[in-house]
Amino acid sequence: MAPRKIAVVLFNLGGPDGPEAVRPFLFNLFNDPAIIALPGIVRTPLAALISSRREASAQANYAIMGGASPLLPETQAQAKALEATLAAPGDEVRCFIAMRYWKPLTDETAAAVAAFGPDEIVLTPLYPQYSTTTTGSSLAAWRKAYKGPGRSRAICCYPTLDGLAAAHAAKIEAAWAAAGAAGPTRLLFSAHGLPESVVARGDPYQAQIEATAGAIVGKLSTTWAKDWDWRISYQSRVGPMKWIGPATEHEIAEASAAGLNLLVVPIAFVSEHIETLVELDHEYGAMARQKGCPSYVRAPALGIEAAFIDGLAGAVRTALERPGGVGPVGDWICPSALRQCPRTGRSTERV
Numbered sequence: 001m002a003p004r005k006i007a008v009v010l011f012n013l014g015g016p017d018g019p020e021a022v023r024p025f026l027f028n029l030f031n032d033p034a035i036i037a038l039p040g041i042v043r044t045p046l047a048a049l050i051s052s053r054r055e056a057s058a059q060a061n062y063a064i065m066g067g068a069s070p071l072l073p074e075t076q077a078q079a080k081a082l083e084a085t086l087a088a089p090g091d092e093v094r095c096f097i098a099m100r101y102w103k104p105l106t107d108e109t110a111a112a113v114a115a116f117g118p119d120e121i122v123l124t125p126l127y128p129q130y131s132t133t134t135t136g137s138s139l140a141a142w143r144k145a146y147k148g149p150g151r152s153r154a155i156c157c158y159p160t161l162d163g164l165a166a167a168h169a170a171k172i173e174a175a176w177a178a179a180g181a182a183g184p185t186r187l188l189f190s191a192h193g194l195p196e197s198v199v200a201r202g203d204p205y206q207a208q209i210e211a212t213a214g215a216i217v218g219k220l221s222t223t224w225a226k227d228w229d230w231r232i233s234y235q236s237r238v239g240p241m242k243w244i245g246p247a248t249e250h251e252i253a254e255a256s257a258a259g260l261n262l263l264v265v266p267i268a269f270v271s272e273h274i275e276t277l278v279e280l281d282h283e284y285g286a287m288a289r290q291k292g293c294p295s296y297v298r299a300p301a302l303g304i305e306a307a308f309i310d311g312l313a314g315a316v317r318t319a320l321e322r323p324g325g326v327g328p329v330g331d332w333i334c335p336s337a338l339r340q341c342p343r344t345g346r347s348t349e350r351v
Contacts (some may be wrong), residue, residue, distance in 0.1 A: 003090040007118035007150060008316055009109065010079055011125040011138035014099030015069025015273055021102060022058045026051035028101040034137035061278045072099070074271035074303060075126065078312075081304045085313040094118075098142065100134075106141040114148025122319045123154040124312065126270050128164055129191075129208035130157035130328075132340050133198065139326070139342075153319045154326040156342045159208035160215040161330040163311015168212075168265060169219035170307060171299045176263055181295035185228050185261040189213045190248045191268040192275060193234030195241040202339030206244055211332055212267055232267070235284075236275055252284055256291035263297045270302045 016025045030036055030047035038046065062068060079095035086093045094116060098109035113121065123142060127134040139154055146152075158164060172187070191209045199206050213232050233248040248264075255262050264284070266276045280298050288296035302308040315329035326342045328334075334341035 003092070004119045005117060005150075006086075006091055006093045006120045006122070006320070007113045007116055008082065008086065008093065008095045008122050008124055009113060009142070010075060010082075010095060010097050011123065011127070011135065011142075012071065012075050012097065012099055012271070013134070013273075014102035014105075015071040016058075016062060016102060017068050017072065019059050019062065019067055021068075022062060023051050023055045025102045026054055026058060032100070032133075032137055034133045034140070061274055064278050064282060065274065069102075069273050070277070071271050071273040072097070072103075074273075074301075075099075077304050078126070078271070078309065081309045082312055082316075085309055086316060098138065100138050100141065106138070107145045110142065110145035110148070113146065113150075117148070118150035120320060121150040121152040122316045123152065124316060124319075125155060125157070127268070128157065128161070128212060128270065129159045129205050129268055130334075130341065131194065131198075131205035132201075132203050133194065133205075136340070136342070151324060153322050153324055154342075155315055155319050155329050156326045157204070157208060157332065158311070158315050158329040159212045160332045161311045161315060162215075163307045163309075163314065164212070164302075164330075165215035165219045167302045167305040167308035167311070168216040168267070168299070170305060171302065172216070172220065172263065172265060175297055175299040179263075179295060179297040181261050181297060183261055183294065184259070185263055185295075186251075186255045187217075187228055187230035188248070188251055188255070188262055188264045189216070189230065189232045189267040190235050190264055190280065191232065191266075192236045193243045193245075193247075195239075195243055197241065199244055202337065202341070204334045204338040204341045207334070207338060208332065209267060216265070216267070235279055248280075248284060249287060252288050252293065252296075253291055256288055256293040259292075259294060261295040261297070262288055262293050263299065265299045266301050270308065272301045272303070276301055 016022045027047050030050045036043050083095040096109050098106045125135040233251040235248040237243045
């Protein structure tokens with residue numbers, strides 16, 4: 001096979017790199033039509049209003065993390081590890097990062113990829129579970145921005161990827177061993193929530209979260225099951241709309257009242273950021289202690305856990321074997337009822 005230039009583009013949300021970036025980051029987030037489905041003439045001034053009102057409280061939360069989000073450096077470490085794993089004789093593989101709401105933004109990354117001049121492009125979300133609000137939005141932004149060469153394939157999701165589940169299991173077992181806790185325990189898989197209206201339209205996210213949780217539990221040592229049960233919950237609710245549940249704070253209160261230890265797993269986040277380091281660690285941790293939870297332990301995000309990086313590399317190689325288009329990696333196939341799935345429903349995602 002002739003040598004190839006392969007660009008692997010890693011999609012993630014992004015995060016402010018300093019206090020002055022908080023407001024424009026929030027504006028970009030709320031001005032995304034995948035987040036607020038209103039005409040631009042209404043959405044843009046609304047996004048400006050929301051970002052203005054939330055700037056101070058958001059800056060206070062980022063101050064807990066030193067004033068900036070760690071998401072970009074964590075993603076850069078993942079890109080470096082993935083690039084090393086994908087290195088092969090003859091091929092030149094380069095990983096690029098395209099953040100949706102803060103630098104490096106999609107337009108900047110698209111220009112860098114075009115300058116690289118790839119023969120092959122693999123669009124790889126760092127969102128394991130597909131949603132129109134995350135991967136769907138990132139793919140749409142990429143389609144609009146990229147004008148360069150190369151045959152493109154996109155990975156839409158990998159909720160049951162073996163390496164993903166194995167990496168989570170390793171993080172869970174290490175965190176529990178380090179905590180030294182014992183007794184009846186609830187394993188709580190916490191994911192970012194979505195409005196019920198988004199899921200009702202056929203968004204696959206909730207079904208894929210459930211699939212990921214099942215895959216992780218299947219990887220845990222059977223000796224752990226004696227005093228354990230597990231549940232899924234959703235965090236980070238914003239606005240007046242009804243969101244999918246149960247809410248993470250509700251599950252924390254219930255487990256604490258029952259005298260259960262809690263081991264919380266950020267199931268939809270592969271990097272540490274505000275929702276893990278502030279919401280899970282500080283806000284929910286304080287709540288658990290206040291309500292008398294015997295032990296509150298949080299498993300770390302996957303980061304550069306070897307099983308995860310190896311699994312992601314395998315996903316990229318699998319995608320390269322396809323002729324093109326968008327598809328999942330692993331044994332997950334969305335039911336046809338999930339109409340927003342780019343493969344099985346009415347959605348017309350392309351690359």
